[in-house]
Every structure is written in C-alpha cells, then in structure tokens.
Amino acid sequence: MKNMKHYGLLGFPLKHTMSPPIHQRLFELEGVSDFDYTLKEYSPEELEGKISDVLALDGFNITIPHKVEIIKYIDELADSAKRYDSVNCVVKKDGKYIGYNTDCDGFLRSLEAAGARLDGKVLQCGCGGVGRMIAIEAVRHGAELTVSVPEGFEDTVGPVKEYARANGFSDDIKVVHPNEISGKFDLLINASPVGMFPKVENCPVSEEVIKGCGFVFDVIYNPERTKLMQTAESYGIKTCGGMAMLVWQAVVAHEIWSGAKYNDSDIARLISDMHKLMAEKE
Known part of the structure; x- marks a missing residue:
C-alpha cells in the first residue's frame, strides 16, 4: 500500500516482549489500519550490519541492549534522551532520525x-x-x-x-x-x-x-x-504497577510518531487487557 507506515521494535532478545499487542491496540484506537509493526531482534554484534533495515522504518522503539548504542546512528536527541543518554523511541521526520526517551x-x-x-x-x-x-x-x-x-x-x-x-x-x-x-x-x-x-x-x-x-x-x-x-x-x-508505565511510554511514542490522542479510560482498559494477555502466555 502506498501510504503504508512501518514501525517496529529493536532489541535482543524479544521473546517475551509485550510491545506488538500494545502498539497494535494503540494504532486501532488511533483509527490507523495501514501500518505494520515488526520485531527487529538483532544482537549487539549484528546491529551495525542490520542498521539500514531498522532505519528503513518510519518510527521504532528500542529496548535492551541497544538504548545507548542506537544514538550513534541517529541525527538528533530530544531533551529526554540527552538527559539520560538513552533512547527508546525514534521518529523519522523530514529525513532526520530523532531520538527520545519515553520511559520517563x-x-x-x-x-x-x-x-x-x-x-x-x-x-x-x-x-x-x-x-x-x-x-x-x-x-x-x-x-x-x-x-x-x-x-x-x-x-x-x-x-x-x-x-x-x-x-x-x-x-x-x-x-x-x-x-x-x-x-x-x-x-x-x-x-x-x-x-x-x-x-x-x-x-x-x-x-x-x-x-x-x-x-x-x-x-x-x-x-x-x-x-x-x-x-x-x-x-x-x-x-x-509497571504495566501502566509500559503502556504509557508506548502512548507517548505514538504521540511523537503521529500526534495521536487517547483518552484515559481507553488506556486503562488497554493496561488491564495486557495483564490478561500476559497471564494467558504463562
């Protein structure tokens, strides 16, 4: 699709990540259907050779162990990323890659x-x-x-x-x-x-x-x-609990990526549903 947007998560390992279902729901709440969200599971040794694959995305999340290493591959850091010397969210805007820390x-x-x-x-x-x-x-x-x-x-x-x-x-x-x-x-x-x-x-x-x-x-x-x-x-x-923090940092990523807006009741329901999903996985 011509207007398809591509997002993903960079990290290693990603076996137990909750990111795909969280972001899937956030895109649905936003009313967006022309997107995909893929896992980029690359080890530290693989990252340099795979970075072009990651940077081809319109936006991406970063988790352990790449939150610091990713900095050398992007163009700008928002204040939150500078404060902690750590990036967990990147957006591609006007041809530049801008890094944020949405954990805080x-x-x-x-x-x-x-x-x-x-x-x-x-x-x-x-x-x-x-x-x-x-x-x-x-x-x-x-x-x-x-x-x-x-x-x-x-x-x-x-x-x-x-x-x-x-x-x-x-x-x-x-x-x-x-x-x-x-x-x-x-x-x-x-x-x-x-x-x-x-x-x-x-x-x-x-x-x-x-x-x-x-x-x-x-x-x-x-x-x-x-x-x-x-x-x-x-x-x-x-x-x-920590699921709220995990979901809210994903919410902020969507606000950065597209300016999305959500209401608190939808996010509270999402947090509850992610707990249920996690329990089903165990």
Whole structure:
C-alpha cells in the first residue's frame, strides 16, 4: 500500500516482549489500519550490519541492549534522551532520525493517571537503570528523596546527585540500606527487581514501612500485583504497577510518531487487557 507506515521494535532478545499487542491496540484506537509493526531482534554484534533495515522504518522503539548504542546512528536527541543518554523511541521526520526517551514520560504519566504526586516525601528502592531515571525525575519534581539500596550499592545513587548539582536541583538525597528505613512517606517506588516473577513472595521493604506510605508504585509488571502492592492494598493504600508505565511510554511514542490522542479510560482498559494477555502466555 502506498501510504503504508512501518514501525517496529529493536532489541535482543524479544521473546517475551509485550510491545506488538500494545502498539497494535494503540494504532486501532488511533483509527490507523495501514501500518505494520515488526520485531527487529538483532544482537549487539549484528546491529551495525542490520542498521539500514531498522532505519528503513518510519518510527521504532528500542529496548535492551541497544538504548545507548542506537544514538550513534541517529541525527538528533530530544531533551529526554540527552538527559539520560538513552533512547527508546525514534521518529523519522523530514529525513532526520530523532531520538527520545519515553520511559520517563511513561513513569510520570502513570503516576498522573493514578492520582499520585512526585513532589513530596519519596522513598525509592533501587537505583540502577530505570531507577536512576526515576530518581532524577523525582529530583526534578522537587521530591524529598530517600533511596534504599543494598549494602555495597551506594555508588548507584552518585549519578543522580551529580545530575542534581549540575542542573541546579537539590542533591540532598538520603541513602539508606533496607533495614535502616524509618519514617513516613507520601510515595514508595520499587525500582528494583525484588518481587518479580518467579520470586513473587519477595518484597523490597517491611510491612511496617509499607504501612507508613501514602501511595505505592512498583515498576514490576509480572506479576500484575506484587507482594508489595498486595500488602499496601491490604491497608487501603492505592497502588500502581509497571504495566501502566509500559503502556504509557508506548502512548507517548505514538504521540511523537503521529500526534495521536487517547483518552484515559481507553488506556486503562488497554493496561488491564495486557495483564490478561500476559497471564494467558504463562
């Protein structure tokens, strides 16, 4: 078809990715039918030889392990990509390839849709990868941030403090070990893999800590409701899981690609349906 648009996901491996059904639904909600969305499953060793195949797309998503390596193949970086030196979304516009980081947007939009705020007292568990991004967003939004890391991982908070100092934000970030957490928090964020399938009985903090939190956000999306979330809900505390973040970052990709607009109820339904689909796959 003459007006066919081509999109895809670059990563390796891609066996368990949820991206195709998420983007399929988003295209349907947008009213677009003349598109395809393909998986570009290339290893780091293959990428250079396959990059022309990837750049032939009108837009594409990037996941592990190519979020940094892809930068040398594109023309421009949006502010979000510059901030994290990481790209997970590219659009081809006027002959140029522009890279974005929609992970941060997915996190922020998830919180917003759930009615949670990032500018109060925030306790974050873990500070590697996605955790670094979330901690920087917390700093940018004026949070009073405490980061809990296992002993020996204190240095993972260093880049966040450096970012804060370099950009005029407060670098007064408290770093603690899990057994040292005390006090009450407006928001608890689990940015660690603790509680992820198959070790679903694990929890990054004690029940006592959870009881003192106003809202719980867990980046994990498998299982749908982690032990952390279940415990919080047993005390009447609202929660949000990682599938929301995954879907919302895809929403932002479509906004970048085509200016698409969606309503919150459709996205909430999509998040729920993706949980059901994931359960069917297991």
